Amino acid sequence: MIEVTDFHKAYDRTVAVRGLSFHVKRGEVLGLIGPNGAGKTTSMRAVSGMIRPSRGELRVFGCDVVADPVAAKRQLAYVPDDPQLFGDLTVDQHLAFTASAYDVRDADEKVSGLLETFELADRRTKPARDLSRGMRQKLAICCAYLHDPSALLLDEPLTGLDPHGIRVLKRTLRERADEGAAVVISSHLLAMVEDLCTHVLILSEGESRFFGTVAELKSTFMTEDDEASLERIFFMATEKSRPAPLVTVAG
Amino acid sequence: MTHWRLHPALVRLLRFQGGGKLRRMSRGFATPRRAVLSLLATALALVWLSNAILSIIFREPYPEQTFRNWLPLVPLLYAIWHAVKTAWQRPEEPIEWTPSEREFAVGGPFRRRELVMYRVAVLLSATFLKATCAAMLLLPDLHIPWAGLLGIFLGLAFVDVFRLLIDIVVAQVSERTYTILRGLVLTAAASVTGAALMQAIQHSPGDATGAGPAAILAWVSRFFDGALNVCKSPIGEFLQTPFTVFARLVSADAVTASLLGWTAASVAMLVALIEVVVRVDSRFYEGLSAREILRYDEARNASAQSAECESVAATLPRIPKLGGAGPLFWRQFVGARENAGGLLLALTAPAVLSCLPLLQRYGPETTFAYVSAALAFYSLLLLPAGLKFDFRRDGERLGIFKMLPVRPFSVVAGQLATPVAIAVAFQALVLTVACLVRPVPVSYLLGAVLFLVPLNVLIYSVENTIFLLYPHRLNQEGLEVFLRTTLMFTAKSLLFAVSLVVVYVLSQVARDIAEWRFLQPILAGNHRAAFAAAMWVTVAIAAVVCTGLLTRVYDRHDPCLDRIA
Numbered sequence: 001m002i003e004v005t006d007f008h009k010a011y012d013r014t015v016a017v018r019g020l021s022f023h024v025k026r027g028e029v030l031g032l033i034g035p036n037g038a039g040k041t042t043s044m045r046a047v048s049g050m051i052r053p054s055r056g057e058l059r060v061f062g063c064d065v066v067a068d069p070v071a072a073k074r075q076l077a078y079v080p081d082d083p084q085l086f087g088d089l090t091v092d093q094h095l096a097f098t099a100s101a102y103d104v105r106d107a108d109e110k111v112s113g114l115l116e117t118f119e120l121a122d123r124r125t126k127p128a129r130d131l132s133r134g135m136r137q138k139l140a141i142c143c144a145y146l147h148d149p150s151a152l153l154l155d156e157p158l159t160g161l162d163p164h165g166i167r168v169l170k171r172t173l174r175e176r177a178d179e180g181a182a183v184v185i186s187s188h189l190l191a192m193v194e195d196l197c198t199h200v201l202i203l204s205e206g207e208s209r210f211f212g213t214v215a216e217l218k219s220t221f222m223t224e225d226d227e228a229s230l231e232r233i234f235f236m237a238t239e240k241s242r243p244a245p246l247v248t249v250a251g
Numbered sequence: 252m253t254h255w256r257l258h259p260a261l262v263r264l265l266r267f268q269g270g271g272k273l274r275r276m277s278r279g280f281a282t283p284r285r286a287v288l289s290l291l292a293t294a295l296a297l298v299w300l301s302n303a304i305l306s307i308i309f310r311e312p313y314p315e316q317t318f319r320n321w322l323p324l325v326p327l328l329y330a331i332w333h334a335v336k337t338a339w340q341r342p343e344e345p346i347e348w349t350p351s352e353r354e355f356a357v358g359g360p361f362r363r364r365e366l367v368m369y370r371v372a373v374l375l376s377a378t379f380l381k382a383t384c385a386a387m388l389l390l391p392d393l394h395i396p397w398a399g400l401l402g403i404f405l406g407l408a409f410v411d412v413f414r415l416l417i418d419i420v421v422a423q424v425s426e427r428t429y430t431i432l433r434g435l436v437l438t439a440a441a442s443v444t445g446a447a448l449m450q451a452i453q454h455s456p457g458d459a460t461g462a463g464p465a466a467i468l469a470w471v472s473r474f475f476d477g478a479l480n481v482c483k484s485p486i487g488e489f490l491q492t493p494f495t496v497f498a499r500l501v502s503a504d505a506v507t508a509s510l511l512g513w514t515a516a517s518v519a520m521l522v523a524l525i526e527v528v529v530r531v532d533s534r535f536y537e538g539l540s541a542r543e544i545l546r547y548d549e550a551r552n553a554s555a556q557s558a559e560c561e562s563v564a565a566t567l568p569r570i571p572k573l574g575g576a577g578p579l580f581w582r583q584f585v586g587a588r589e590n591a592g593g594l595l596l597a598l599t600a601p602a603v604l605s606c607l608p609l610l611q612r613y614g615p616e617t618t619f620a621y622v623s624a625a626l627a628f629y630s631l632l633l634l635p636a637g638l639k640f641d642f643r644r645d646g647e648r649l650g651i652f653k654m655l656p657v658r659p660f661s662v663v664a665g666q667l668a669t670p671v672a673i674a675v676a677f678q679a680l681v682l683t684v685a686c687l688v689r690p691v692p693v694s695y696l697l698g699a700v701l702f703l704v705p706l707n708v709l710i711y712s713v714e715n716t717i718f719l720l721y722p723h724r725l726n727q728e729g730l731e732v733f734l735r736t737t738l739m740f741t742a743k744s745l746l747f748a749v750s751l752v753v754v755y756v757l758s759q760v761a762r763d764i765a766e767w768r769f770l771q772p773i774l775a776g777n778h779r780a781a782f783a784a785a786m787w788v789t790v791a792i793a794a795v796v797c798t799g800l801l802t803r804v805y806d807r808h809d810p811c812l813d814r815i816a
Binding site for chain 2: 008009012013014015018048050052053054055070073083086087090097098100101102127
């Protein structure tokens, strides 16, 4: 389970996230939504152990990300919104490094399977600098999947992917969640969040506006006149002039 | 002792990166134009290298005592230079990671000490290359070449790891402590330089009127002798102590038990320093949480204050369009302003070198001529490396420029304007100082500045034309930099040789030009004025031609085909 309790983060003179708490259990897919600068990427980076929280506790399957980062990182994978690959390393070398870093057994077999699934098999010897944006995204996802992480964090994972890539990513994410992974996806594509996620966390100005299941979200914001779409709810929850009450439904 | 293990995955990463660099270099031969330039650079590098090797083989060894005196001093100066640099600009992080390292290594399941060891390994592999070059240059002075190479490598590695330690410590201390340290380091550095300068002045002969370059070289030599004397002070001796161990290894003349002892001592010192780095970094890492809380509280207070001041209306800066060149110039200028500290540091060397003639006892006019010539020379050789606020900074953004509704010439003008403006301002300042120290008529100063405008346009047009023909990243390392530098240095040397020929030809025909009837009312037979005017016109024509060439090269540049290698 991913557990975030009273997480705060500040950069220089800006408070990016204040008092964020949520949890994602095995098999759950949490959609992290919010306007630009809401603190989505900061939260993901903190859970992944790439940045240190200013305050609060972050745990990945019982391991404290700050106190025992190596144990926490072994169980998770993070795909950033703009994957920064080693330009000089080939597709194969990225995967070989990842396999070595996470002690992946049967790496050759897994790598072949992943490259086939994400249509990268014919690019194995290409250096990353020669890959298109979408292919780099696919390679980053392959690296993330390689060690079968128990927690998956994906920041805007559909960026640059072709329709086939999008379909494969959605399918594999569902499969991994069904196999017991806790998944967090940050996205502005609300239809995808509605389609894929079991839970939703709405962030605005570094604070949580709503955390609960998709059904709970709809029932909280649904009016008597019509059934609220996720897009409408999003604007209701994040509107600056009329901020929504802070709601936490999920137990 | 810390567990000294480099994670196998990080060893693999190092190996992959080494192979990847070689692969990238082979891309230099991917297109015919790149292949031609790469072959040219390789051939020139071979010529320069053979020349250097031959001159090393046939040169006389340095006097034994001088060599032994300088050996511990050079790494000490290197370490001091880094301390001054860190005092000038505080590093943002204790260890700087590339974006991909941050994602794959720092984000991976590695212990902090494994990451520090990875950084040390990267550092040592670069140090080995530097040590090999240094050992080759010092070959005639090394009695036992392998001991020399080992000593140089261990000595340089010690300094490089020490630099890492400085960065880690500086990143740990509070703002107040950093300010105090900064003051101390900068004051100490200024005092040592001042003392060396005073000694050089005291020891300069009273009737120094010798030939220009020879006299300047003698003066520089006196300055270094002065620095050597300062380093012989008790504090200097103390600071040199660790480096004398490596120096003993480098200057060893027989394989004896003591040589083995010095080797063991050198290795032990390096190992101990690496251990200190790992421990200090670990302490830094543990203290991060406490510092994060402090930073968070400061940020919360600051954001509360800024919320109170939100009513202040923001106004956009007014940028003149100038056919599209204005916004491009403004953008580069803002970049230069943001990097003012580094820029000032980059301008220091050419300023000091250009002002050296002021220390000689020439007449005012001769001094001014020497300063102007030195300024032009160093502006060609050193300044462009420090003033990269043009196409060279935008290698990855050339596609964006192509999309702008701006004519190619305006793009070129906008991109060149900032380095040219800064260079002219800098040169005008140096010349003004020269005029104040050795007064000459103001017309000399104005004439020189007028001449420097087209000269700078010419210099930066050539730099940018070569860049667009052969684009590269600014932070390249290793052999690629060597080949590129060789190519650029040769091109600049040729340009300088051509300009000397032009100067000679114009000096020969200046008297005839001054006598031309239609110029009589303006020049009145003054052949100096004729020479200056002819020079200006020639340089201006060359600048216009080169700018035109740059515009054409930019216009034909394809951001997809001519991608950075």
